[in-house]
Amino acid sequence: MLRTEEMLLNVGPQHPSTxxxxxxxxxxxxxxxxxxxxVIGYLHRGTEKLAENLQYTQIIPYTDRxxxxxxxxxxxxxxxxxETMMGIEVxxxxxxxxxxxxxxxxxxSHLLWWGTFVLDLGATSPLLYAxxxxxxxxxxxxxxxxxxxxxxxxxxxxVKWDAxxxxxxxxxxxxxxxxxxxxxxxxxxTGNEIFLNRVKGIGKYTKEDALNYSLSGPNLRCTGVKWDxxxxxxYSIYDRFNFDVPVREEGDVLSRYHVRFAEIExxxxxxxxxVEQFPEExxxxxxxxxxxxxxxxxxxxxxxxxxxxxxxxxxxxGKKEPYRLKFRRPSFYNLQILPKLLxxxxxxxxxxxxxxxxxxxxxxxx
Amino acid sequence: MLGFGLAKGLKYTLKNLTKDKxxxxxxxxxxxxxxxxxxxxxxxxxxxxxxxQCANICPTDCIQLTGKKHPDPTKKGKVIDTYDINFxxxxxxxxxxxxxxxxxxxxxxxxxxxxxxxxxxxxxxEWLDENDENxxxxxxx
Numbered sequence: 205m206l207r208t209e210e211m212l213l214n215v216g217p218q219h220p221s222t223x224x225x226x227x228x229x230x231x232x233x234x235x236x237x238x239x240x241x242x243v244i245g246y247l248h249r250g251t252e253k254l255a256e257n258l259q260y261t262q263i264i265p266y267t268d269r270x271x272x273x274x275x276x277x278x279x280x281x282x283x284x285x286x287e288t289m290m291g292i293e294v295x296x297x298x299x300x301x302x303x304x305x306x307x308x309x310x311x312x313s314h315l316l317w318w319g320t321f322v323l324d325l326g327a328t329s330p331l332l333y334a335x336x337x338x339x340x341x342x343x344x345x346x347x348x349x350x351x352x353x354x355x356x357x358x359x360x361x362x363v364k365w366d367a368x369x370x371x372x373x374x375x376x377x378x379x380x381x382x383x384x385x386x387x388x389x390x391x392x393x394t395g396n397e398i399f400l401n402r403v404k405g406i407g408k409y410t411k412e413d414a415l416n417y418s419l420s421g422p423n424l425r426c427t428g429v430k431w432d433x434x435x436x437x438x439y440s441i442y443d444r445f446n447f448d449v450p451v452r453e454e455g456d457v458l459s460r461y462h463v464r465f466a467e468i469e470x471x472x473x474x475x476x477x478x479v480e481q482f483p484e485e486x487x488x489x490x491x492x493x494x495x496x497x498x499x500x501x502x503x504x505x506x507x508x509x510x511x512x513x514x515x516x517x518x519x520x521x522g523k524k525e526p527y528r529l530k531f532r533r534p535s536f537y538n539l540q541i542l543p544k545l546l547x548x549x550x551x552x553x554x555x556x557x558x559x560x561x562x563x564x565x566x567x568x569x570x
Numbered sequence: 571m572l573g574f575g576l577a578k579g580l581k582y583t584l585k586n587l588t589k590d591k592x593x594x595x596x597x598x599x600x601x602x603x604x605x606x607x608x609x610x611x612x613x614x615x616x617x618x619x620x621x622x623q624c625a626n627i628c629p630t631d632c633i634q635l636t637g638k639k640h641p642d643p644t645k646k647g648k649v650i651d652t653y654d655i656n657f658x659x660x661x662x663x664x665x666x667x668x669x670x671x672x673x674x675x676x677x678x679x680x681x682x683x684x685x686x687x688x689x690x691x692x693x694x695x696e697w698l699d700e701n702d703e704n705x706x707x708x709x710x711x
Contacts, residue, residue, distance in 0.1 A: 262629040265663035329583065336592045343604075350606035350677070356663045364668070365606065391582045395575035 210238060213551070217246050221324045221555045224565025228542075228558075232551065240546040242539065247569040255529040260286050260360055260496045263529070268354035270533065271567040274313040276305045276345075277509040279358040281531070284439065285505045285516040286360045289498040297486040298362035299441045304375060304478045305348065305357060307471040311382065312341040313510040314464045314471075321461070321559040322393055325402055330393050337385050340378060347371055360496050362489035376479045379472050386468060394465075403457040407545050407557035410455060417541040420534050421512030422467065423561060426452045426459040433508040440507075445477045457560040464562075467510075497524050511535050511562055535567040605707050608662045609680040612705050613653055613698035617674035620648040624666035624675055632656040633666060653698065657683060657691040667709055679704035 216227040225246035231239040251270060255263045260282070267278035280302060287294060294302075319334030342352045347368055349357035357364055393399055411427040424431060432449040434442040450466030452459035498520040506515035512534030519528040538561050545557050594601055620637030633655055637648035666675050678701060685691050693701075 258629055259627075261665065262627065265629055265661055265665070269661075333586070339592065346607060347604040348606075350604070350608045350664060351662070354661070354663070356665075364664075368604070368606070388582050388586075392579045396579050397573065397575050400575070 235550045237546045240543045247565050252529050259524045265356045271564050274309040274510045275355050276309040281514050281516045283358045283360050285518050289503045292361045295487045297483045298488045301363050307475050308341050310471045310510045312338045314468050317562050324555045324559045361492035366488050406553045407457045418537050422463040423538050426463050427455040428453045445474045447473045460560045533567045535563040603679045607679050608664050609678045612678050612701050614674045615650050617672045618650040623669040627665045627669045630659045632660045653695040655693045676709050677706045
């Protein structure tokens with residue numbers, strides 16, 4: 205007698221394609237996924253709770269460890285929130301350095317995503333090419349801040365270091381090199397028929413779904429919603445730069461791939477304008493009191509990280525530590541749609557769909 | 571046309587075969603690091619004024635220090651007695667060197683910090699004083 209039954213399959217937490225410690229409990233019927241249940245929290249460190257006992261400057265290194273692939277945006281969001289509360293005006297040179305650091309981080313983050321995503325699909329060599337260029341960016345950021353990943357570069361009211369001698373010229377030289385390499389990446393992967401067959405038309409969702417699940421970043425823009433906080437709610441000095449918001453209509457894995465690549469090119473455009481307009485001299489830190497005390501009240505700011513909208517909410521009772529700190533971590537919100545996307549898909553598509561969401565577990569778990 | 575994309579990718583691979591190696595022969599060759607790079611700290615006991623700022627700013631509370639009275643009774647203030655950094659929890663955030671008013675604690679470029687025993691990660695005043703290779707030249711912005 206033939207008998208069929210549902211089977212439970214456990215993916216992760218130590219699975220190479222989950223990029224960290226993410227666990228999925230799958231109910232499968234043959235090769236079709238009936239139900240997917242994500243289990244998160246393996247990397248939970250309680251950043252928000254820890255922050256309640258830390259001064260604002262002390263929180264900055266903790267934010268490095270949330271989204272460790274683009275730590276500069278995390279540095280920025282906490283500083284921006286405190287500056288908003290205290291009404292601090294950041295010097296222009298510091299703003300330029302911040303924007304350059306953040307955009308370099310965006311390029312390196314998308315490069316890492318590209319390399320690992322294609323690696324998950326079975327192509328090993330693109331990862332090595334991606335890391336070659338990412339290494340150049342990490343070296344630039346290392347020269348600027350003294351660390352390769354956990355930068356701890358920004359401070360409330362400015363930045364820690366001024367650009368070292370010749371650094372801006374190095375960024376200027378890097379931009380055309382990177383543009384040249386992107387062409388190579390497209391030759392290598394984007395036109396590859398095997399790759400296209402694996403990513404085209406899978407993991408599809410509509411504009412309504414994306415909005416209802418509060419997705420943001422490339423995950424939202426791949427469905428045709430033109431929403432980028434750098435354009436729609438300009439913060440820092442983003443209103444001075446001329447750049448586009450790449451949008452795709454299809455809403456599948458391939459469209460997210462294209463949006464991210466287009467974003468690298470837009471980031472390079474911003475970098476180019478930054479290098480041109482970079483002020484010759486000026487202070488890099490505003491006049492801030494030695495012990496930073498945010499005034500009583502609350503504030504919420506949001507900015508565009510490579511993964512989406514990262515927000516920071518501070519409730520302060522006037523002390524040097526926040527009363528409550530909350531981060532809106534984009535990876536966590538973007539991951540919500542995964543069970544819906546996986547339902548009815550074949551297991552072999554799981555990795556492509558999960559990879560295209562672009563999660564960083566440090567950020568998901570907080 | 572099927573296979574055209576594959577051929578294009580192969581062309582890129584072949585083109586890169588003749589390029590220079592981007593990697594370092596690391597353990598045999600030292601890695602060049604910028605001056606600002608943050609490795610394990612160096613401590614100058616004679617410069618320290620026991621102001622406790624480094625211990626207060628440390629986000630992970632890994633610095634413990636005690637002071638004693640100045641041995642010369644004509645001089646005011648304190649001198650350092652013990653100074654310990656617990657490297658199990660130090661995150662090399664550079665805040666201690668940033669707040670130090672006398673640059674008594676500075677960063678070095680030494681990043682090879684693995685030890686066989688957890689106890690060895692506990693760095694005391696003598697160890698930090700003797701750690702004087704690759705000391706960072708510029709410590710304040």
